[in-house]
Amino acid sequence: MKVLIVANACSWNSWPQKQAAIAAFWAPLVPLQIDLKQTDFTDIPTSTSPGVVTTFGPDGTYTDAPGMDVDIEQTWLEQNILPLAAGYDLVVLQIANQPPQAGLPLGVAIGKLQGISVCMTFVTGENDNYYLGATAGETMGVDLGNSAEVIIEHEISHELYELSGQTDNTHKFFYSNQFSKVLTDIVMPNESALLTMLRNQLLQAEQELGLLKANPPTADMNSTTQSAGQASTTFPPMIEKWITTISQWEGANPELHNPGNLKYTTLTASWGAARGPAASDGGYLCQFATENAGEVALGNFLTLGCQDELVAFHAPVARTLAGFTVTYAGNPPQGYIDGIIADMGVPGDTQISTFLA
Numbered sequence: 001m002k003v004l005i006v007a008n009a010c011s012w013n014s015w016p017q018k019q020a021a022i023a024a025f026w027a028p029l030v031p032l033q034i035d036l037k038q039t040d041f042t043d044i045p046t047s048t049s050p051g052v053v054t055t056f057g058p059d060g061t062y063t064d065a066p067g068m069d070v071d072i073e074q075t076w077l078e079q080n081i082l083p084l085a086a087g088y089d090l091v092v093l094q095i096a097n098q099p100p101q102a103g104l105p106l107g108v109a110i111g112k113l114q115g116i117s118v119c120m121t122f123v124t125g126e127n128d129n130y131y132l133g134a135t136a137g138e139t140m141g142v143d144l145g146n147s148a149e150v151i152i153e154h155e156i157s158h159e160l161y162e163l164s165g166q167t168d169n170t171h172k173f174f175y176s177n178q179f180s181k182v183l184t185d186i187v188m189p190n191e192s193a194l195l196t197m198l199r200n201q202l203l204q205a206e207q208e209l210g211l212l213k214a215n216p217p218t219a220d221m222n223s224t225t226q227s228a229g230q231a232s233t234t235f236p237p238m239i240e241k242w243i244t245t246i247s248q249w250e251g252a253n254p255e256l257h258n259p260g261n262l263k264y265t266t267l268t269a270s271w272g273a274a275r276g277p278a279a280s281d282g283g284y285l286c287q288f289a290t291e292n293a294g295e296v297a298l299g300n301f302l303t304l305g306c307q308d309e310l311v312a313f314h315a316p317v318a319r320t321l322a323g324f325t326v327t328y329a330g331n332p333p334q335g336y337i338d339g340i341i342a343d344m345g346v347p348g349d350t351q352i353s354t355f356l357a
Contacts (some may be wrong), residue, residue, distance in 0.1 A: 003032050004088040005152070006081055008039045012126040012148075014282050015075065016312035021149045021265035023311050024304060027033035029183045034311055037084055044098060045073040051108070064171055070103040071110060073119055082114055085227065088160055090117040092152050096124050106130075107151040109158035117163070119155035123148040127283055129275065132177055142177055143275055145266045145282070151217075153266065157182050164188060180270070235299045238344075238355035239306070243299050245343040249336055250329075257288040258299035271297040281330060306352045322348030 007015065019034045026032050040334045051069030072093065085091035109119040144150045154174055161168040164186050214252040235243070247259035256276050262268050264275045264284040276287035288294035292339065303314050304326060317323035325340050326332070341348045 001086045003034045003156070004085045004091045005034060005036050005092060006038055006039055006084055006093045008041050008044075008095045010091065010094060010126065010148075011038055012282075014126055015267060017263055017283065018146065018152075019311040020313075021146070022152055022156070022265045024309060025149075025153050025270075026183075027309055029186060030160070030188055032156075035088075039084075039093075041080065042097065044095065044097075045076050046070055046101070046104070046353075047073045048103070054105075069108055070101065070105070071108045073287040074110075077118065081118075082116060085116050085223065088116060090119070090156065092155065093118070093120045094148060094152065095120065095122050098122050106147070107155040107163070109155045111159075111162055115324075119159055121148065121155060123151055127278075132175070132334075144168065144177075144179075145264065145269050145275075149266050153179070153330065157186075160186050160188070164331040185247045192347060192349065197299050208303060235303065236356050238357070239299055239302055241344060242302050242355060243295055244300065245340055246302075246328075247295070248343070249339055254291075256285060256293050257291045257294040258286045258297075259291070259294050260301065262286045262294075262297060263303060268297055268301075271300055273297060288301050303356070306356050308353070319350055319351055321346060321350045324352050 005015075005019070012018075014246075015036050019036060023032045023034050038173060048068045048070055050066065052064050052066065055065070056065050059316075062156075072095075077093070081093055098100070104122060106123065107119065107121040109117075111117065125147070130144045130147040130150040132142040132144050154170060157174070157179075158168060161170060166186065169185055170182060173179050191343040211314060250259060250261045252259050252261045253347055258273075258276065262273070262285070264273055265284045268286050272293050273286035276285040281283050286294070286297065288297060301310075304310050305328075308314060308319070313319070313327055315323070315326055315327075318327045321341060321344060322337055325337050329336060337348070344350075
Protein backbone atom coordinates (compact mmCIF):
# COMPACT_ATOMS: atom_id res chain seq x y z
CA MET A 1 0.00 0.00 0.00
CA LYS A 2 1.38 3.39 -1.00
CA VAL A 3 1.05 6.04 1.71
CA LEU A 4 1.92 9.70 1.44
CA ILE A 5 2.50 11.89 4.47
CA VAL A 6 2.03 15.55 3.63
CA ALA A 7 3.99 17.30 6.37
CA ASN A 8 2.73 20.86 6.64
CA ALA A 9 4.86 23.31 8.60
CA CYS A 10 6.81 20.46 10.18
CA SER A 11 10.17 20.07 8.45
CA TRP A 12 11.35 17.65 11.12
CA ASN A 13 14.72 15.91 10.86
CA SER A 14 13.19 12.84 12.49
CA TRP A 15 10.73 12.10 9.69
CA PRO A 16 12.79 9.13 8.36
CA GLN A 17 12.67 7.51 11.80
CA LYS A 18 8.96 8.24 12.13
CA GLN A 19 8.25 6.74 8.70
CA ALA A 20 10.26 3.65 9.60
CA ALA A 21 8.46 3.20 12.92
CA ILE A 22 5.01 3.54 11.34
CA ALA A 23 5.86 1.09 8.56
CA ALA A 24 7.34 -1.38 11.05
CA PHE A 25 4.21 -1.28 13.20
CA TRP A 26 1.97 -2.16 10.25
CA ALA A 27 4.40 -4.55 8.54
CA PRO A 28 2.86 -7.75 10.00
CA LEU A 29 -0.49 -6.84 8.45
CA VAL A 30 0.26 -4.84 5.32
CA PRO A 31 3.51 -3.52 3.82
CA LEU A 32 3.43 0.26 3.59
CA GLN A 33 5.55 2.29 1.23
CA ILE A 34 5.56 5.63 3.05
CA ASP A 35 6.71 8.73 1.19
CA LEU A 36 6.91 12.30 2.47
CA LYS A 37 6.18 15.67 0.91
CA GLN A 38 6.81 18.95 2.72
CA THR A 39 4.35 21.84 2.42
CA ASP A 40 3.94 25.19 4.15
CA PHE A 41 0.30 26.15 3.81
CA THR A 42 -1.08 28.81 6.14
CA ASP A 43 -4.63 29.87 6.99
CA ILE A 44 -5.99 26.41 6.23
CA PRO A 45 -9.81 26.52 6.43
CA THR A 46 -11.71 24.18 8.73
CA SER A 47 -15.30 22.98 8.67
CA THR A 48 -17.59 20.89 10.81
CA SER A 49 -19.37 17.78 9.66
CA PRO A 50 -21.30 14.91 11.24
CA GLY A 51 -19.05 12.22 12.63
CA VAL A 52 -18.00 10.36 15.73
CA VAL A 53 -16.74 12.36 18.70
CA THR A 54 -14.66 10.73 21.42
CA THR A 55 -14.98 12.02 24.97
CA PHE A 56 -13.18 10.93 28.12
CA GLY A 57 -14.38 10.53 31.68
CA PRO A 58 -12.40 11.41 34.83
CA ASP A 59 -11.16 7.83 35.06
CA GLY A 60 -9.70 7.97 31.53
CA THR A 61 -12.38 5.78 29.94
CA TYR A 62 -13.65 6.80 26.53
CA THR A 63 -17.06 7.14 24.93
CA ASP A 64 -17.70 7.39 21.19
CA ALA A 65 -20.91 9.20 20.25
CA PRO A 66 -22.36 10.91 17.17
CA GLY A 67 -21.31 14.53 16.99
CA MET A 68 -19.70 17.18 14.85
CA ASP A 69 -16.13 16.65 13.72
CA VAL A 70 -13.84 19.60 13.09
CA ASP A 71 -11.54 18.97 10.16
CA ILE A 72 -10.13 20.61 7.04
CA GLU A 73 -12.57 21.78 4.38
CA GLN A 74 -13.08 19.12 1.74
CA THR A 75 -12.86 21.58 -1.16
CA TRP A 76 -9.49 22.83 0.11
CA LEU A 77 -8.24 19.23 0.42
CA GLU A 78 -9.35 18.42 -3.11
CA GLN A 79 -7.64 21.51 -4.50
CA ASN A 80 -4.40 21.44 -2.51
CA ILE A 81 -3.69 17.96 -1.13
CA LEU A 82 -5.19 15.38 -3.47
CA PRO A 83 -3.11 16.56 -6.46
CA LEU A 84 0.01 15.81 -4.38
CA ALA A 85 -1.31 12.34 -3.58
CA ALA A 86 -1.99 11.14 -7.13
CA GLY A 87 -1.03 7.46 -7.38
CA TYR A 88 -1.21 6.85 -3.62
CA ASP A 89 -3.71 4.68 -1.77
CA LEU A 90 -3.77 6.78 1.39
CA VAL A 91 -2.68 10.31 2.30
CA VAL A 92 -2.02 11.60 5.81
CA LEU A 93 -2.06 15.38 6.13
CA GLN A 94 -0.01 16.20 9.25
CA ILE A 95 -0.48 19.87 10.15
CA ALA A 96 1.71 21.44 12.82
CA ASN A 97 0.54 25.05 12.47
CA GLN A 98 -3.23 24.76 12.85
CA PRO A 99 -4.42 27.20 15.54
CA PRO A 100 -6.24 25.41 18.37
CA GLN A 101 -10.00 25.58 18.38
CA ALA A 102 -12.84 23.86 20.17
CA GLY A 103 -13.46 20.42 18.74
CA LEU A 104 -10.20 20.12 16.79
CA PRO A 105 -8.94 16.57 17.46
CA LEU A 106 -5.43 15.20 17.33
CA GLY A 107 -6.50 13.16 14.34
CA VAL A 108 -9.45 12.41 12.12
CA ALA A 109 -10.06 9.92 9.32
CA ILE A 110 -12.56 11.01 6.67
CA GLY A 111 -12.56 8.06 4.28
CA LYS A 112 -12.10 8.30 0.53
CA LEU A 113 -11.94 11.42 -1.60
CA GLN A 114 -11.55 10.85 -5.32
CA GLY A 115 -10.56 7.24 -4.63
CA ILE A 116 -7.82 8.10 -2.08
CA SER A 117 -8.22 7.39 1.63
CA VAL A 118 -7.65 10.61 3.55
CA CYS A 119 -6.85 11.29 7.18
CA MET A 120 -5.46 14.26 9.08
CA THR A 121 -3.34 14.66 12.19
CA PHE A 122 -2.62 17.84 14.14
CA VAL A 123 0.53 17.16 16.16
CA THR A 124 2.44 20.38 16.84
CA GLY A 125 5.70 19.14 18.37
CA GLU A 126 8.30 16.92 16.73
CA ASN A 127 9.29 15.27 20.00
CA ASP A 128 5.94 15.36 21.82
CA ASN A 129 4.82 12.07 23.35
CA TYR A 130 1.29 10.71 23.65
CA TYR A 131 0.08 9.76 27.14
CA LEU A 132 -2.88 7.42 27.33
CA GLY A 133 -5.55 7.54 30.01
CA ALA A 134 -4.29 10.15 32.45
CA THR A 135 -6.74 10.15 35.37
CA ALA A 136 -7.47 12.54 38.22
CA GLY A 137 -4.44 12.74 40.49
CA GLU A 138 -2.04 11.65 37.72
CA THR A 139 0.24 14.03 35.86
CA MET A 140 0.52 11.61 32.94
CA GLY A 141 -0.95 8.35 31.76
CA VAL A 142 0.81 5.53 29.91
CA ASP A 143 3.53 6.84 27.59
CA LEU A 144 2.79 5.36 24.14
CA GLY A 145 5.70 7.08 22.43
CA ASN A 146 6.08 9.82 19.86
CA SER A 147 2.76 11.57 19.26
CA ALA A 148 3.10 11.94 15.49
CA GLU A 149 3.88 8.23 15.09
CA VAL A 150 1.14 7.13 17.48
CA ILE A 151 -1.60 9.34 16.01
CA ILE A 152 -0.72 8.54 12.39
CA GLU A 153 -0.78 4.80 13.18
CA HIS A 154 -4.14 5.35 14.87
CA GLU A 155 -5.68 7.12 11.87
CA ILE A 156 -4.28 4.56 9.43
CA SER A 157 -6.07 1.94 11.53
CA HIS A 158 -9.41 3.68 10.94
CA GLU A 159 -8.77 3.72 7.20
CA LEU A 160 -7.76 0.04 7.10
CA TYR A 161 -10.89 -0.97 9.00
CA GLU A 162 -12.97 0.95 6.47
CA LEU A 163 -11.13 -0.77 3.63
CA SER A 164 -11.77 -4.19 5.22
CA GLY A 165 -15.50 -3.51 5.70
CA GLN A 166 -15.28 -4.64 9.33
CA THR A 167 -16.51 -3.01 12.50
CA ASP A 168 -13.91 -0.39 13.42
CA ASN A 169 -12.27 -1.52 16.66
CA THR A 170 -9.49 1.07 16.60
CA HIS A 171 -10.71 2.82 19.76
CA LYS A 172 -11.61 -0.43 21.51
CA PHE A 173 -7.99 -1.57 21.35
CA PHE A 174 -6.23 1.79 21.42
CA TYR A 175 -7.83 3.18 24.57
CA SER A 176 -7.36 -0.12 26.41
CA ASN A 177 -3.62 0.02 25.60
CA GLN A 178 -3.91 -3.06 23.36
CA PHE A 179 -3.47 -1.32 20.03
CA SER A 180 -1.34 -4.10 18.51
CA LYS A 181 -4.47 -6.27 18.49
CA VAL A 182 -5.63 -4.41 15.37
CA LEU A 183 -2.90 -6.34 13.55
CA THR A 184 -4.78 -9.59 14.12
CA ASP A 185 -8.30 -8.15 14.05
CA ILE A 186 -8.17 -6.46 10.64
CA VAL A 187 -8.55 -8.80 7.66
CA MET A 188 -7.39 -7.19 4.46
CA PRO A 189 -9.54 -7.63 1.32
CA ASN A 190 -8.74 -10.76 -0.70
CA GLU A 191 -6.80 -12.29 2.20
CA SER A 192 -7.56 -16.00 2.45
CA ALA A 193 -8.73 -17.59 5.68
CA LEU A 194 -5.57 -19.73 5.74
CA LEU A 195 -3.32 -16.69 5.36
CA THR A 196 -5.22 -14.89 8.11
CA MET A 197 -4.82 -17.88 10.45
CA LEU A 198 -1.09 -18.19 9.71
CA ARG A 199 -0.51 -14.46 10.16
CA ASN A 200 -2.33 -14.42 13.48
CA GLN A 201 -0.39 -17.44 14.72
CA LEU A 202 2.88 -15.78 13.74
CA LEU A 203 1.96 -12.53 15.47
CA GLN A 204 0.94 -14.38 18.63
CA ALA A 205 4.24 -16.27 18.63
CA GLU A 206 6.21 -13.06 18.11
CA GLN A 207 4.35 -11.32 20.93
CA GLU A 208 4.94 -14.23 23.28
CA LEU A 209 8.62 -14.31 22.33
CA GLY A 210 8.84 -10.58 22.93
CA LEU A 211 7.45 -11.04 26.44
CA LEU A 212 9.99 -13.75 27.12
CA LYS A 213 12.82 -11.51 25.94
CA ALA A 214 11.66 -8.53 27.97
CA ASN A 215 10.89 -10.53 31.13
CA PRO A 216 13.38 -13.42 31.40
CA PRO A 217 12.70 -15.89 34.24
CA THR A 218 14.55 -15.00 37.43
CA ALA A 219 16.08 -18.46 37.63
CA ASP A 220 17.62 -18.08 34.18
CA MET A 221 19.06 -14.68 35.09
CA ASN A 222 20.53 -16.05 38.30
CA SER A 223 22.00 -19.17 36.77
CA THR A 224 23.25 -17.83 33.44
CA THR A 225 25.82 -15.09 32.92
CA GLN A 226 25.75 -13.46 29.50
CA SER A 227 29.10 -12.56 28.01
CA ALA A 228 29.43 -8.92 27.04
CA GLY A 229 28.14 -8.27 23.54
CA GLN A 230 26.25 -11.55 23.21
CA ALA A 231 22.48 -11.61 22.69
CA SER A 232 20.50 -14.47 24.21
CA THR A 233 18.28 -14.87 21.16
CA THR A 234 19.61 -16.53 18.03
CA PHE A 235 20.55 -14.21 15.18
CA PRO A 236 22.58 -15.16 12.10
CA PRO A 237 26.33 -15.08 12.81
CA MET A 238 26.96 -11.83 10.93
CA ILE A 239 24.13 -10.10 12.78
CA GLU A 240 25.60 -11.28 16.09
CA LYS A 241 28.97 -9.89 14.99
CA TRP A 242 27.31 -6.64 13.94
CA ILE A 243 25.67 -6.28 17.37
CA THR A 244 29.06 -6.63 19.03
CA THR A 245 30.76 -4.25 16.61
CA ILE A 246 28.18 -1.46 16.92
CA SER A 247 28.12 -1.89 20.70
CA GLN A 248 31.86 -1.28 20.82
CA TRP A 249 31.85 1.76 18.54
CA GLU A 250 28.73 3.52 19.83
CA GLY A 251 30.13 4.10 23.32
CA ALA A 252 26.64 4.13 24.81
CA ASN A 253 25.80 5.05 28.39
CA PRO A 254 25.90 1.66 30.15
CA GLU A 255 23.16 2.71 32.57
CA LEU A 256 20.65 2.73 29.69
CA HIS A 257 21.42 -0.85 28.61
CA ASN A 258 21.10 0.45 25.04
CA PRO A 259 24.37 -0.52 23.34
CA GLY A 260 23.18 0.62 19.91
CA ASN A 261 21.97 4.05 21.09
CA LEU A 262 18.58 3.25 19.57
CA LYS A 263 15.94 5.99 19.62
CA TYR A 264 12.67 5.53 21.48
CA THR A 265 9.81 4.87 19.04
CA THR A 266 6.71 2.71 18.96
CA LEU A 267 8.87 0.07 17.29
CA THR A 268 11.54 -0.03 19.99
CA ALA A 269 8.86 0.24 22.67
CA SER A 270 7.42 -3.00 21.30
CA TRP A 271 10.79 -4.59 22.11
CA GLY A 272 10.62 -3.52 25.74
CA ALA A 273 12.18 -0.05 25.58
CA ALA A 274 11.25 2.76 27.95
CA ARG A 275 11.84 6.38 27.10
CA GLY A 276 15.26 7.47 28.27
CA PRO A 277 16.97 10.87 28.24
CA ALA A 278 16.77 13.31 25.36
CA ALA A 279 19.19 12.58 22.54
CA SER A 280 21.57 15.30 21.38
CA ASP A 281 20.24 15.09 17.81
CA GLY A 282 16.54 15.08 18.71
CA GLY A 283 14.08 12.57 20.12
CA TYR A 284 14.80 10.33 23.08
CA LEU A 285 17.12 7.40 23.65
CA CYS A 286 15.79 4.01 24.66
CA GLN A 287 16.34 2.61 28.10
CA PHE A 288 16.13 -1.18 28.52
CA ALA A 289 15.75 -3.24 31.67
CA THR A 290 18.84 -5.35 30.97
CA GLU A 291 21.87 -5.27 28.70
CA ASN A 292 20.61 -8.40 27.00
CA ALA A 293 17.27 -6.76 26.18
CA GLY A 294 19.12 -3.86 24.56
CA GLU A 295 21.29 -6.24 22.53
CA VAL A 296 18.23 -8.15 21.33
CA ALA A 297 16.55 -4.88 20.30
CA LEU A 298 19.66 -3.88 18.36
CA GLY A 299 19.68 -7.29 16.68
CA ASN A 300 16.00 -6.90 15.78
CA PHE A 301 16.69 -3.45 14.30
CA LEU A 302 19.65 -4.67 12.24
CA THR A 303 17.66 -7.66 11.02
CA LEU A 304 14.84 -5.38 9.82
CA GLY A 305 17.47 -3.27 8.09
CA CYS A 306 18.85 -6.31 6.27
CA GLN A 307 15.31 -7.25 5.25
CA ASP A 308 14.82 -3.73 3.81
CA GLU A 309 11.94 -3.09 6.22
CA LEU A 310 13.27 0.28 7.49
CA VAL A 311 12.19 3.24 5.38
CA ALA A 312 15.25 5.32 6.25
CA PHE A 313 17.49 2.61 4.76
CA HIS A 314 15.65 1.96 1.47
CA ALA A 315 18.06 3.97 -0.68
CA PRO A 316 20.48 1.74 -2.67
CA VAL A 317 23.51 3.29 -1.00
CA ALA A 318 22.13 2.39 2.44
CA ARG A 319 21.88 -1.27 1.44
CA THR A 320 25.66 -1.61 1.84
CA LEU A 321 27.54 -1.89 5.12
CA ALA A 322 29.24 1.50 4.68
CA GLY A 323 26.07 3.25 3.54
CA PHE A 324 23.97 1.72 6.32
CA THR A 325 26.58 2.83 8.85
CA VAL A 326 26.50 6.44 7.60
CA THR A 327 22.71 6.61 7.90
CA TYR A 328 22.55 4.70 11.18
CA ALA A 329 25.10 6.89 12.96
CA GLY A 330 24.07 10.19 11.33
CA ASN A 331 27.13 10.93 9.18
CA PRO A 332 29.75 9.87 11.75
CA PRO A 333 33.51 10.54 11.50
CA GLN A 334 35.31 8.47 8.89
CA GLY A 335 37.15 6.64 11.65
CA TYR A 336 33.84 5.29 12.96
CA ILE A 337 32.88 3.99 9.50
CA ASP A 338 36.30 2.47 8.88
CA GLY A 339 36.27 0.87 12.33
CA ILE A 340 32.90 -0.80 11.77
CA ILE A 341 34.03 -2.13 8.38
CA ALA A 342 37.33 -3.41 9.78
CA ASP A 343 35.70 -5.17 12.73
CA MET A 344 33.04 -6.75 10.51
CA GLY A 345 35.81 -8.13 8.30
CA VAL A 346 34.03 -7.52 4.99
CA PRO A 347 34.30 -4.74 2.37
CA GLY A 348 32.26 -1.59 2.89
CA ASP A 349 30.26 -2.23 -0.29
CA THR A 350 29.01 -5.59 1.01
CA GLN A 351 25.21 -5.87 0.69
CA ILE A 352 23.80 -6.09 4.20
CA SER A 353 21.13 -8.52 2.99
CA THR A 354 23.90 -11.15 2.89
CA PHE A 355 24.23 -10.88 6.68
CA LEU A 356 21.01 -12.89 7.01
CA ALA A 357 22.60 -16.05 5.65
